[in-house]
Amino acid sequence: MPERAHKIFRILTLNQISPLGLKLFSSSHYKVGSDTTEPDAILVRSHNMLDMDIPPSVKAIGRAGAGTNNVPVSAMNLRGVPVFNAPGANANAVKELVLAGLLIASRNLIPAIHFTEKLEGDNETLNRLSENGKKQFAGIELPRRTLGIIGLGAIGRLVADAALRLGMKVMGYDPNITVDAAWNLSSEVKRAESIEDLLRNSEFVTLHVPLLDSTRHLVNRQVVQSMRNSTILLNFSRDGIVDENAVLEGIEMGKIKYYVSDFPSEKLQHHARVITLPHLGASTQEAEENCAVMVTKQVIDYLENGGITNAVNFPNITMERESPYRLAVANANVPNMVGQISTAMAKAGLNIHTMGNKSRGEMAYTLVDVDSPVPQETIDEIAAIKGVLNVRYLPVPAK
Numbered sequence: 001m002p003e004r005a006h007k008i009f010r011i012l013t014l015n016q017i018s019p020l021g022l023k024l025f026s027s028s029h030y031k032v033g034s035d036t037t038e039p040d041a042i043l044v045r046s047h048n049m050l051d052m053d054i055p056p057s058v059k060a061i062g063r064a065g066a067g068t069n070n071v072p073v074s075a076m077n078l079r080g081v082p083v084f085n086a087p088g089a090n091a092n093a094v095k096e097l098v099l100a101g102l103l104i105a106s107r108n109l110i111p112a113i114h115f116t117e118k119l120e121g122d123n124e125t126l127n128r129l130s131e132n133g134k135k136q137f138a139g140i141e142l143p144r145r146t147l148g149i150i151g152l153g154a155i156g157r158l159v160a161d162a163a164l165r166l167g168m169k170v171m172g173y174d175p176n177i178t179v180d181a182a183w184n185l186s187s188e189v190k191r192a193e194s195i196e197d198l199l200r201n202s203e204f205v206t207l208h209v210p211l212l213d214s215t216r217h218l219v220n221r222q223v224v225q226s227m228r229n230s231t232i233l234l235n236f237s238r239d240g241i242v243d244e245n246a247v248l249e250g251i252e253m254g255k256i257k258y259y260v261s262d263f264p265s266e267k268l269q270h271h272a273r274v275i276t277l278p279h280l281g282a283s284t285q286e287a288e289e290n291c292a293v294m295v296t297k298q299v300i301d302y303l304e305n306g307g308i309t310n311a312v313n314f315p316n317i318t319m320e321r322e323s324p325y326r327l328a329v330a331n332a333n334v335p336n337m338v339g340q341i342s343t344a345m346a347k348a349g350l351n352i353h354t355m356g357n358k359s360r361g362e363m364a365y366t367l368v369d370v371d372s373p374v375p376q377e378t379i380d381e382i383a384a385i386k387g388v389l390n391v392r393y394l395p396v397p398a399k
């Protein structure tokens with residue numbers, strides 16, 4: 001019979017995660033470190049896990065941030081491993097950097113700073129050279145200009161609000177906008193029918209979509225052709241959203257005045273019309289703490305209680321503990337799984353107290369609380385059902 005002893009969960013960190021989050025892992029129940037072997041869970045930020053050998057011991061991955069394109073989510077689906085992220089937890093930080101990007105580009109601040117850095121002489125000379133030179137850096141103001149936002153999720157929505165408060169007009173494009181995001185979006189945001197519609201009307205364009213197969217090179221040659229002349233294009237999403245050759249051609253043709261990106265690349269490096277930052281969008285104390293706390297809480301609940309909140313590949317499901325004996329089953333979303341799980345339990349004479357089952361896409365997940373301990377043979381029998389990806393027995397440890 002499986003023990004009701006305290007298990008020590010082992011957590012591997014692949015990036016620096018804010019200590020405010022990590023301290024939620026109590027030292028009596030968790031071992032946390034960047035060299036942890038046989039981890040039960042992995043915490044990560046931007047570390048590329050796509051080519052990593054993820055040990056079979058891993059039951060959950062927590063991305064302390066928004067984008068999960070660095071995590072092999074499809075491979076984790078095959079193992080029934082949830083990939084958690086922290087929706088919205090760093091959105092304000094990104095919004096603030098987008099605002100900085102708008103101002104840096106609209107006022108030609110980077111070439112202006114380079115210009116003043118190179119000036120030499122006494123105060124009188126510096127003053128004369130500044131006054132003579134400044135005309136080449138004259139910019140434009142934001143009020144009444146249109147900002148086109150592609151992707152109206154957590155970040156896009158905040159950027160829209162901030163731009164409206166700066167007096168800008170805002171146009172948005174998001175064919176998959178969630179009901180929640182739509183409710184939260186200002187009614188002043190004009191809906192674009194297509195990306196081309198948005199580009200025709202926008203002096204500034206900012207990208208806030210995840211990197212998926214469907215968004216790779218979303219900004220391609222054809223899209224760049226549809227831009228107005230001298231568009232300022234901001235990319236704080238991912239480098240792969242933009243075809244860099246198309247951007248370079250757009251700059252040549254005068255379609256793009258500046259490309260402001262959070263992702264340096266060999267092709268764009270040192271280009272006078274490209275402004276790059278070292279992936280700084282989420283690098284604030286507040287965002288790092290928010291993300292770490294949110295994702296750590298989610299991973300703890302999953303490891304200890306089987307609850308799922310904010311996994312990108314599983315449905316949300318949490319269930320109050322009504323008995324100390326709980327099974328958590330991850331399975332493929334195919335018919336008759338719940339029936340087979342219940343049958344295996346009935347065969348062992350187990351009385352089901354509460355059961356929750358939810359599905360999302362190809363994944364499904366079942367939580368079952370029973371009135372008495374679950375024998376190992378029953379766990380093995382459920383694990384052997386075709387379509388079951390993993391079974392975890394989560395008894396509340398005896399005090």
Ligand SMILES: NC(=O)C1=CN([C@@H]2O[C@H](COP(=O)(O)OP(=O)(O)OC[C@H]3O[C@@H](n4cnc5c(N)ncnc54)[C@H](O)[C@@H]3O)[C@@H](O)[C@H]2O)C=CC1
Nearest residue numbers: 066067151152153154155174176177209210236237281282
């Ligand atoms: N530079 C940085 O440090 C950071 C970058 N990011 C990037 O920003 C992305 C967005 O973050 P959030 O707003 O928090 O995510 P989110 O999931 O709240 O919003 C993404 C939005 O994009 C929309 N979308 C998807 N495909 C689209 C398409 N083809 N056209 C238009 N809209 C589309 C979705 O419907 C959703 O509303 C992340 O996936 C990540 O890649 C996020 C945080 C920090």
Ligand SMILES: O=C(O)C(=O)COP(=O)(O)O
Nearest residue numbers: 045046065066067282283
């Ligand atoms: O949250 C995201 O998607 C980000 O891009 C932030 O990345 P980071 O956690 O700063 O490495």
